Amino acid sequence: MSAIVEKTLEKFLERIRQIKSYEEALGVLYWDMRTGAPRKGVESRSKAIGVLSSQVFALQTGADLGEWLTELEKPETLASLNEINRKLVTETRKDFDRSVKIPPKLHEEYVILTSEAESFWEEAKASGDYASFQPYLDKIITYTNKFIDLWGAKATRYDTLLDMYEPGITTEELDRVFGGLREKLVPLASAIAASPHQPDTSLLKQTYAKEAQKKFSTFILDQIGFDFQAGRLDESVHPFATGLSTGDVRITTRYLDDDVTSALFGTIHECGHALYEQNISKELDGTTLSTGTSMGIHESQSRFWENVIGRSRPFWNRYFGDLQKLFPGQLDVPVEEFYRATNVVQPSLIRIEADELTYNLHIIIRYEIEKQIFNEGVTAAELPALWNAKYKEYLGITPENDGEGVLQDVHWSGGAFGYFPSYSLGNMYAAQMTETLEKELPNVWELVEKGELHPIKDWLTDKVYQYGKLRTPSELITAITGKPLDPDYLVRYLERKYKDIYKL
């Protein structure tokens, strides 16, 4: 490598470290805002976030960075870089091109619009008044379309949005996998609904002492392998995970008095995200590759731990006794009854309360609607009717008002079109990986039954976590399972599980 190239590489890597540092600092500010920052400080804090964000944008879009990239992208130079630096160049180029195409003024207008829209959305959701929110959604769709024009449409216009959250995914592929899912899950859900063997969930709905819930959450995190020296557990209204660095990954949960499962599975879910971020290779520390490779792969980890492991019979065979001890007299039932109760399937209106099976139908509905918005020009005005028709068709139920219908999710108010598919991609990736895990670690369920969960974490570290953003989602899933993304794994997993529970 020539001295000039070396100098350029050094400047480029220094810029990457700066960007990562700003992202870490902003991550702390967001975490703080959501875990107890005083109300009266919000205005000033928002300004500080604005100042730092502008600086990140400037660092990401500087003409100097463009020049360094052009130099480093020369084929012979690129070939001389190590794998990490090569990937950093290609990933940074992608972000750079996307960012510089948006005029700063347009970006600023959009930021203001979406931050305003979120509070109007909250009000509209509470009152079920879609009409008051529709003009904002209209504008957000308009801006998003402008962005697609500036970025350039991929195979379809919606593909451009999908790619931001799940690099490489296309509507063509999602049509295929979601089509396969829908075809199998709709009849499975119907069969379950018709089964006379419905679990009794009443035992979950008692009053559960918060301190005991907290103890169990902490205990389970430790069992799964969450590193408390590289992370912490706090409380927030909406649980989340945030990886500030591999040495500082924070999760939150929410303890509900009248529902022991909310914190229980919520904690395990966020722990899955956290294990991913804590176990990224130290070689990627301080670079923008030290993060999950996509939303879908990230969700695959949270959902793997929450559902595949956390809602499994072997898991509760091991841990139900510990739970019972924390709530004396409240859970005096056979473990099987608890297992069934935590795996009830029930078509419902609200995505975030949905079970493991119907959840995917909630997602498919949103995917189909988003696709229609950007590929077929469906307008904000048409959404409530479209939404309700699809809920009727796929889940057999209809919202009483738009608050529990089309207004239920925050995503669109923030312009996050293209995000929803990640959730079901996560379910599919998780099921597909599980089959390989069962082959490569044949005693996996015995281990779970003994509470030896670390070999599973180690397997996932080896296959997924260590790579951070170094491999794409499709590279990962193919390397792990030998096959591209395939919905049949998830269908098989759900059929096996629920035919047993519902005795179909």
Place this chain on the structure above:
Amino acid sequence: MSAIVEKTLEKFLERIRQIKSYEEALGVLYWDMRTGAPRKGVESRSKAIGVLSSQVFALQTGADLGEWLTELEKPETLASLNEINRKLVTETRKDFDRSVKIPPKLHEEYVILTSEAESFWEEAKASGDYASFQPYLDKIITYTNKFIDLWGAKATRYDTLLDMYEPGITTEELDRVFGGLREKLVPLASAIAASPHQPDTSLLKQTYAKEAQKKFSTFILDQIGFDFQAGRLDESVHPFATGLSTGDVRITTRYLDDDVTSALFGTIHECGHALYEQNISKELDGTTLSTGTSMGIHESQSRFWENVIGRSRPFWNRYFGDLQKLFPGQLDVPVEEFYRATNVVQPSLIRIEADELTYNLHIIIRYEIEKQIFNEGVTAAELPALWNAKYKEYLGITPENDGEGVLQDVHWSGGAFGYFPSYSLGNMYAAQMTETLEKELPNVWELVEKGELHPIKDWLTDKVYQYGKLRTPSELITAITGKPLDPDYLVRYLERKYKDIYKL
């Protein structure tokens, strides 16, 4: 104001807002590091802090800022500015001149040196091994002397350092006020030691439940007027207060099982700092004037609330019942006994454990030593002997090892020479303000006895808090009391209080 000047002013004010935003973000990062950030994240977080700090330094020392200042400082322009903007120009000029005189490389070396020195200091303190720390202290003194050369010495070299913490204070003035103090306090302390009426402190040294301590801290904060919507209370090993904005002022405390007074008075102390920061005028929001005007004035507020109010008889006449209820069976003594126990005077080796009276002697010792270092060339090698001689002379006691002697404070390892006097300045300012308060609010002690503390907070807001950094310490004290800083107020206050307690 011409359009050009207006444009310059706008750019200048925007820069100020940016600097303030970075300071706020850094404040959150520091708070987070000290209240529970995971250990393994420290390295990455330190880098992020480094990146943000460098950017603040760049914003504070940019050639553009220098040009704007030169333009705004033209007499007719300066005269046309409002009071706040005028003060911003003069204060920013002061910081600018100080910062640009230090070559960035020297600054960086110094930052690395002091951050290394702090961990060596910790070890040396723990083992009492001064020799291992001496080379670092030597270097820090050398660097500090270089800085004084670059900044230019004021009346004496040590004056240059003093001015950073207490703008306008001089060794000449400190010699005068500390001389006055020492002359009166040394014999008073001797008389107290000789008194047969020593308070019984054994009741403080029981085991006090942490949860009850926490409740009392929260209760007292609310009583004094801490705004929990504009702040929060957390725990940390070393209690501190940090004002991120007027809407977000955070304090910490430390609950010791075997000492109920540590959290009790620690919380009230930090609350004093917090009241100051929470009640700065909103007109100063987002500017670098929205902070305390000096360390001395800041300490005057923490010490006023902790000692003048919090260790007063009327305060405990009102609140002792509440404390008793939280510790049933543990405090069954007359309130007078508790009052006396919390006001015991006892010469001791450790500054941070010292009582209200001898505390000042600890400070005077440090002041005299620092002055000798920078004005008389006393070296690091000479410090232990000097230290021990002064402790013998002023307090009549000698450390058994340097860990409880010259190594006890963190300040010098961080290069904070000139900071110590602030503590006693705070005591003096507080006593001086108290006499005016008693004149202007003649029923003040009746109010305290009734638990009506808000009029006191309001008086201090009117006299001190609202101004932030808009007025200098000497402007404040003169405006409030009609007189410049005078040690006699503190002497009078201490004599009145302790002659009563010790029946002298």
